[in-house]
Amino acid sequence: xxxxxxxxxxxxxRRSDHNVNFEAKDSDSAAINLxxxxxxxxxWDSSRSAKAADATMTITNASGGLFSWKLTxxxxxxxxxxxxxxxxxxxDGSGNKEFWVEGTIYMDEGYTA
Numbered sequence: 332x333x334x335x336x337x338x339x340x341x342x343x344x345r346r347s348d349h350n351v352n353f354e355a356k357d358s359d360s361a362a363i364n365l366x367x368x369x370x371x372x373x374x375w376d377s378s379r380s381a382k383a384a385d386a387t388m389t390i391t392n393a394s395g396g397l398f399s400w401k402l403t404x405x406x407x408x409x410x411x412x413x414x415x416x417x418x419x420x421x422x423d424g425s426g427n428k429e430f431w432v433e434g435t436i437y438m439d440e441g442y443t444a
Contacts, residue, residue: 336418336430336432336433337431337432337433338434339351339353339432339434340434340435340436341434341435341436342436342438343402343407343410343436343437344407344439344440345410345411345412345438345439345440345441346404346407346408346441346444347404347407347441348401348402348403348404348407349401349402349407350399350400350401351400351401352391352397352398352399353397353398353399353400353419353432354396355396355397355421355431356396362394362395362396362397363396364393364394364396365390365393365394365396365397365398365421366393366394367423368390368393368421368422368423369421369422370388370390370398370419370420370421371385371388371419371422372385372388372417372418372420373385373386373417374386374410374415374416374417374436375415375416375417376413376415376416377414377415377416377435379416383410383415384402384406384407384409384410386401386402386417387400387401387402387403388400388401388419389401400419407438410436410438411438412438412439413438414435414436414437414438415435415436415438416433416434416436417433417434417436418430418432418433418434419431419432419433
């Protein structure tokens with residue numbers, strides 16, 4: 332199923348855990364069954380010259396199309412203020428790979444250390 336990636340931009344506070352829950356839906360708004368899928372996501376600087384982090388991807392309800400994307404406080408502590416890019420790669424049980432989500436991460440320094 333070739334689709335154009337959806338865009339989801341986010342702002343993350345440095346030194347905080349950041350978790351985003353997603354729901355994969357088809358063009359009829361029905362949940363996409365994620366049984367047999369694996370997911371991967373990386374965060375890169377905006378020029379894509381240095382990888383900043385590997386996000387933890389978890390399918391939380393395969394038949395309902397639910398999954399989560401997470402960076403830990405330890406990971407976000409290494410990110411400086413500015414913009415980063417990420418995407419989410421879905422691999423089905425046959426090995427077919429597609430990017431379904433991409434976006435920009437805006438890092439916010441925060442005040443409390």
